[in-house]
Amino acid sequence: MYDLIIIGGGPAGASAAIYAARKQLKTLVIAGEFAGQSVVSEDIQNWIGTISISGKALADSMHAQMLAYSHGFVEEKIGQKVTAVKKLPEGFSVETDDGKTYTAKTVFIGVGSSRRKLAVPGADQYEHKGITYCASCDGPLFEGQDVIVVGGGNAGFETASQLLAYAKSVTLINNAKDYFADPVTIQKVLNHPNMKGITDVTPIEVKGDKFANVLVYKDNKTGEITELPTGGIFVEIGLAPATGFLKGIVEMTEGGQIKVDPRSGKTLTPGIWAAGDCTDLPYHQNNIAVGDAVRALEDLYIYLKTK
Numbered sequence: 370m371y372d373l374i375i376i377g378g379g380p381a382g383a384s385a386a387i388y389a390a391r392k393q394l395k396t397l398v399i400a401g402e403f404a405g406q407s408v409v410s411e412d413i414q415n416w417i418g419t420i421s422i423s424g425k426a427l428a429d430s431m432h433a434q435m436l437a438y439s440h441g442f443v444e445e446k447i448g449q450k451v452t453a454v455k456k457l458p459e460g461f462s463v464e465t466d467d468g469k470t471y472t473a474k475t476v477f478i479g480v481g482s483s484r485r486k487l488a489v490p491g492a493d494q495y496e497h498k499g500i501t502y503c504a505s506c507d508g509p510l511f512e513g514q515d516v517i518v519v520g521g522g523n524a525g526f527e528t529a530s531q532l533l534a535y536a537k538s539v540t541l542i543n544n545a546k547d548y549f550a551d552p553v554t555i556q557k558v559l560n561h562p563n564m565k566g567i568t569d570v571t572p573i574e575v576k577g578d579k580f581a582n583v584l585v586y587k588d589n590k591t592g593e594i595t596e597l598p599t600g601g602i603f604v605e606i607g608l609a610p611a612t613g614f615l616k617g618i619v620e621m622t623e624g625g626q627i628k629v630d631p632r633s634g635k636t637l638t639p640g641i642w643a644a645g646d647c648t649d650l651p652y653h654q655n656n657i658a659v660g661d662a663v664r665a666l667e668d669l670y671i672y673l674k675t676k
């Protein structure tokens with residue numbers, strides 16, 4: 370039986386593994402791939418302590434650090450997905466998609482999530498070419514431009530508010546009549562002179578040349594089609610956490626985010642911790658996933674040693 374099984378090889382899982390190695394916990398890391406969502410980014414500029422790094426180099430350096438300090442305590446199983454976690458009288462069993470089962474006293478979950486994608490013609494083609502899913506990551510690249518945010522919830526408004534610091538103007542496109550964000554946030558953001566909100570319209574196409582430069586949308590009431598020119602499109606239409614296989618074992622929000630105690634990363638199931646984009650904590654960033662995973666490992670270690 371392992372002391373710990375870590376599920377996920379993104380920033381959260383990697384940090385948990387590095388701390389587990391330093392604490393000499395007998396650990397197994399199981400990950401679909403040892404890389405986080407930002408692996409597709411060419412130029413990450415907000416990884417603290419590094420002016421610029423590609424997502425691939427960041428993932429590789431985390432992996433190398435884990436292997437360098439594993440000292441025989443951390444094993445890995447990469448390229449395999451966990452399909453179930455079950456409670457045992459002592460600890461947990463973890464099943465993978467190659468039919469194997471492993472057991473551990475504790476489990477750390479860092480399975481992340483994916484951004485819900487804009488499902489219209491042109492959206493795939495222009496992803497990372499004018500369409501982006503992360504304002505904190507890419508916002509500064511759009512300085513002085515007229516940009517569009519698709520979404521009408523808190524994430525959409527937070528994105529719009531961040532972009533107002535660099536962009537010439539921000540237009541928020543919402544497919545419903547009402548916004549879903551906090552009223553105070555809505556008011557504050559919409560009051561900005563460079564901000565415009567368009568509601569009750571549905572994006573139907575993204576057009577461009579080398580980069581996206583037009584969002585086509587349809588008025589839900591009149592059916593009128595509008596082509597809105599833009600320097601960039603930021604999409605904030607929700608997250609899809611990779612937590613489906615955890616139903617019944619940890620408590621989750623309606624949207625599938627794992628509920629955790631922000632002081633410790635504990636889930637509501639004793640013996641299971643979680644961190645990063647799969648949790649219900651706000652703000653999803655590499656630095657946050659890493660810090661929250663470290664906190665969880667500190668707490669998990671005390672649990673193991675004082676149990």
Ligand SMILES: Cc1cc2nc3c(=O)[nH]c(=O)nc-3n(C[C@H](O)[C@H](O)[C@H](O)COP(=O)(O)OP(=O)(O)OC[C@H]3O[C@@H](n4cnc5c(N)ncnc54)[C@H](O)[C@@H]3O)c2cc1C
Nearest residue numbers: 377378379380381401402405406451481506645646654655
């Ligand atoms: C395009 C893009 C660019 C971004 N750029 C930046 C940036 O510049 N700066 C920044 O701070 N943040 C950026 N982010 C956000 C950042 O990537 C995430 O906040 C971060 O990756 C979250 O880390 P995580 O470890 O929680 O989850 P993830 O990175 O999502 O990692 C999840 C891990 O779990 C594994 N996994 C999932 N399900 C299973 C399963 N069932 N069994 C086994 N393994 C599983 C996956 O293979 C992966 O290893 C970006 C996000 C995107 C989408």
